[in-house]
Amino acid sequence: MFSRLQTKLTVLYAGLFALALSLVAVTVYLAIVGNAQQAVRKELTATGTVFDRVWALRTQRLHDGADLLSRDFGFRAAVATHDGPTVESAISNLRQRLGLDLAFTVGVDGEVVGVDPAQLDLEKLWTALDSGDDAQGVFIVNGAPYQVISAPIMAPSLTGWVVFAAKLDKREMRALEQLSAIGLNAEVFDRRGDGWITSDSGPGNNSMAAFVEGAIRDKTGKPALLKVDGEDSLVLVKPLKSLAQDGAAALVLRYPMAEAMAPYRPLMAGVILVGLIGAALVAAASWALSRGLARPIIALDDAARRLQRGEDVRVEIQTHDEIGRLADSFNLMAAEIRQREAKITHQALHDEETGLPNRRALEREITARLSAAGPGEHVVVSATGLDRFTFVRSAIGYDLATQLITQLAARISLIAPDTFIGRLTTSTLCVVSTQDDIEATLGRIEALLAGLEAPIRVGGEMVDINMTVGIATTEPGGLDAPGLIEQSMIGLDQARAARRKVMRFDPAAYGDPSGNLSLMSQMLDGVGNGALFLNHQPKLDLRSGKITGVEALVRWKHPTRGMMRPDLFVEMAEETGYIRALTDFVLTQAIADQKTLRAAGHDVLMSVNVSGRLIDDADFAERAIAQVTREDARVCFEITETAVIGNPDVALGVLDRLAAAGIPVSIDDYGSGLSSLAYLKQIRADELKIDKAFVLTLEAGSKDALLVKSTVDLAHSLGMKVTAEGVETREALGVLQLMGCDIAQGYFIARPMGVEPLTNFLESWSIELPETMEEPKVHSA
């Protein structure tokens, strides 16, 4: 209901006090009302009793007078003899003497003397008088109630009655009211017709009339509460004897409660005033108290919100109660949160080993510099790689290697103080700077690199270091931070590949790596739709002059990009894992093409290139062997020597299995890569293919000719045939034949071609070869 604690407390306390006070006030009021009512009831009852006595006394007095008169002999004589004037004078005399309102005689014959008979209901009066001796009671004369007393006149028999009447008027009632200790109101009601009326004030009000009627009927002799003219009154109804039998009259004593309450009014006012002052004080006090209580809570609430927003907060509350302790705890908590946050932030932005900023911190820095860079300014990111770091690390240990990185970073920061240095990878530092002139910067970096490569002292020893730097730059609005870092790393790789110390990222060389994967899937599509196909390059047997084999070369005619360079997509397939699918296709297609050629009457050995990535894949070997055997194909697997180096045990085992299955193996591109005589010895190959780099420049007497000759001899001595690639001239062919080379392959003989042209080629092939002097010596391994 209330959102503020202070309001809540204030309302609660003030409300409680007001409630308690109201209860007290109500109790006091009820007690007072009860008390006052009790007092008034007593007084009313007492006044009623007094009235009874007064009534009786007056009745007696009137009766005495009437009796006296009725017995006077002269009066009786006058009445009996109908001496009207005498009777009237006698009555008038007594009326004045007794101070009566009315005095008259009524004869048994109905004759009235002393009052105008028209003023009263003679028949009712006569009946009442005749019904008994000494008839008395209230009777209406001339519209007003009178107390009527009668006495019979015996002369000596009943001659008539002396009637005395006293008016029950206001004056009479005032006299009665004055007998009471309290200022009550007395009225005489009499029943006329259906209702009760009081002659003083005309017809009485309805509630009063109904109340009198009820009281008379129920004979309740006790005061009761009644609302008269809108105010509560205590009313006592005392029935009065009526002279006429069918008449009824009552004395009604009434006392307004408001008057009874009047003496207590100052007391009630006092109670209410004191209550209001008290309530105001309580409200003010609770307001102040709750303010004291709520203020620190509000401060804490505010502080908690600010803490949530990450602000540095401290609540100053100097009390020693629960709230004070809460504030202390809050401050402690806030401080610890700040510490932890700082630690987490530091951890999030720094390398744990060296304490240098990490990649995330670098990204932030780059982003910050990019947004701060002005026009013409570039953000330069230099990925500075420590060469051969794994060797260094295994030589000097992890701790010292880490120290090495740290010191190197310190050295860079010393010579290039405006830069921001972080650690990108284990062996790579990243230097971020903002520059105007990129070319000059590149030069400067190369110049500085010499100084940086000075040996570093770690653990008491001097360690030689070599570094390569890959650089990426961008202007604001260009690359974002992660892109920039990525390019610098690629630049580093490119520099290393190019064996350069410093190199800027070369987007042309990098190509589009993200396109590679989609290219590969397109290549697989090509397997099905014929975009991928084989061209075969014939291999000439230099001894027989016949085409004894072909090398199956894969070709890809891309639907939109045209002919794809084989070295490009084959290498890509090797790197992305698609090489196996590609090789499967080549092998299957080669076997199929061989069948086509066989059908045309040409049985040639199919040479298929097998990637180094597959040669140590035993599973591939099993399936290839099974396929070749099943199809009864004659296939030679061409592999490179380096393929064996990666995992020699498995690779050599696979080669053994191929040999056992009768599948010849050819060592491809011999001499171009790393050639190991040790492996050459172990590989059970049938053929050695000399790389075309040697053959293309083959001239008599050159170093290459020497190498080729010795290689031919070497192969022959290891029991292998020798194939020369790249034979493009008749001269080269001649030289090779002279050197004892067994097979030649190259443009001079034929370019690679499809199966159909090949069939035609084989049909029409003939060549004149000079006779060789000696048979080649072939030794089995």
Place this chain on the structure above:
Amino acid sequence: MKFFATLLIVAFFATSAAAGSLTVTVRGADGKPVADAVVTVYPGGQPTKGPIKFPWPYRVAQQNIQFTPFVLIAPAGAEVAFPNFDKVRHHVYSFSAGNKFELKLYGKEENRTVKLPTAGVAAIGCNIHDQMVGFIRVVDTAYAAKTDASGVATINDIPSGAVVARLWHPYLRALKNEKTLATTAISGGASRESIAVELRAPAADH
């Protein structure tokens, strides 16, 4: 004596020739016999002409502070005696119209007489003793009698023919304390009538 004898003979003849008697029995509303009720008969509805003489003395004595008898029937113009047998004095009066009199204080053994000239009622009282009340029924017919303690009154020798018979009692609740009886004719022999009347209670403290 001769006078008496003559009267008796006349009466006898009258009776024997054409006369009857009327016996009236009066009872109250409670069924008890009412004494001191006076029955008067007017043959032909006319008062008796000539002097009237009743066989009882015209005397109301005061004895034990009471009038005795309570009711006396006397003919109009008769002299009624008021002897005092009490030791105290009495002051007898009547305010009744036509028969007003006052016998001022007189003592024991004194006898006063009053002539009551008018037919009607003389209510007599004593000015000294309020409780003393008596009535003299002054009649103008010879045929009158009052009921005895058993409530019976008999009038003999009423000439046959139409009559007006009336009943009076001091406390009879009727105009002038009088009622007309049902009997309207007397034939030879005895006529009888019973009547129930309502009486007003006499004033208690008198």
